[in-house]
Amino acid sequence: MNPVLRKLVERGGGLVTRVAAEQVVPEWTLQRACGNGDLxxxxxxxxxxxxxxxxxxxxxxxxxxxxxGVGHRAVSAWAAGRGALSHLSALDVWGLRRQVPGQPLHLSAPAAAGLRSRPGVVVHRRRGFDLEPPQVVARRGLTVARLEQALVDSWPLLPTDERRAPVIRAVNDRMTTPDRLVLALQSVPKLAGRAVLRTLLTRLAEGCRSPLEIWGHEQVFTGPGMPVFRRQARVRVGRRTMYLDLLAERERVNIELDGATTHGNLREREIDLHRDALLATLDILVVRFAHRRLVHEPDEVRRETLAILARRRSMSG
Structure with missing residues (x-):
């Protein structure tokens, strides 16, 4: 390959546009690089x-x-400011889900932009789409759809068992909020799976922060006899701030839902014991349920919880 062209390609991370190349080398140089199999x-x-x-x-x-990652840069270079990475491609750029190699890359563009889908690239033409903030942002040097829109648009494109994870992570990492996602969802009234996403956003707004907490909310810790738990309740003990999965304020009971990989080593167990001891100084009883029991023994967990709550009420009365 021509040394000048090679340096240009290297500076571009392995990518070059015709416009950039022809500013430094003749057109035939680029053609020869392609003919030789270099580009x-x-x-x-x-x-x-x-x-x-x-x-x-x-x-x-x-x-x-x-x-x-290279594909996203190539699509952005092809769009030349006329579109923004969106859907699954945007989720990748936002760092919420790695796009699977071989999957179509996604670009959203104004209806009048003149871009059309091509093999390997899906162009979503949108009326009223503005290539300015807040509809798009610059991230990693690329123009990308705003996070909330990317999450909503990607929902029906993901396998059913993978849909919730990017939404939950985005909320947990404080990249967005359930309220902002609800607003984005309102702009897509015919979204496939809309009702399920709306329920997830409701659970997140109520304080659930993991699939296990959502399961517990829907299958175990609601219904007759159960108090209205505060979810992710903020509690301070001295200089330490803790967030409790479920807190029954009247009974002073904290229900902790331990995930499938929790307590994998002694150090984690010691941290939990120290935390529980601190909460005991506030007369808060910590009750932990393992992932296995929550999923496979929900009725038994429910009965135990109700019995513990009843006992605490009788003690305080």
């Missing part, structure tokens, strides 16, 4: 170093044979 055209006017393509996956579009 591969992955989109109109966008070329990638051949060694970045997966040689095992032939028979599919070239853009689908590169790592999604």
């Amino acid at each position: 591969v055209r992955v989109l109109p006017g966008v070329f990638v170093a051949a060694h970045l393509l997966d040689g095992r996956r032939r028979g599919i579009p070239a853009i689908s044979r590169v790592d999604p």
Whole structure:
């Protein structure tokens, strides 16, 4: 490859556009690099170093044979400011879910932008879509749809058992809020699976912060006899702040829902024991239920919880 062109490709992380290349080398130099197999055209006017393509996956579009990270940059270069990465591609850029190699890349664009879907790239043309904040933001040097819209748009594209994780993580990491997601959901009234997403957002707004807490809320800790628990209740003991999964304020009982991998070592167990001891100084009784019991013995867990709550009420009375 021409040394000037090689340096340009290297500076671009293995990617170069026709416009950029022809500013420093003649057109035939780029054509020769493609003819020699050094560069591969992955989109109109966008070329990638051949060694970045997966040689095992032939028979599919070239853009689908590169790592999604390279693919996202290629799509952005092709769009040239006329669109923003969206849907599953946006989730990847936001760091919430790695896009699977070979999956179509997604771009949203104004209806009048003139961009059309291509093999390996899905263009979502939207009326009223504005390529300015707050509808789009710059992230990792790429123009990307705002987080809330990306999460809502991606919901029906994900396997059913993988849909909740990016939403829960985004809320837990304080990247967004359930209220902001509800507003984004209102803009897509015909979204497939809309009712399930709306229920998830309700649970998150109520304080649930994991699939296990949602399971507990829906299957165990609501209904006759159960108090209205405070979820993720904030409690301070001295200089330490703790957040309790479920707190029955009248009975001073904290229900902790331990995940499947919790207490994998002695150190974690010691941390929990110290935490429980601190809460005892506030007369808060900690009751822990393991993932296995919550999922496989919900009726027994419910009976035990009701008995503990009744006992605490009788003691305080």
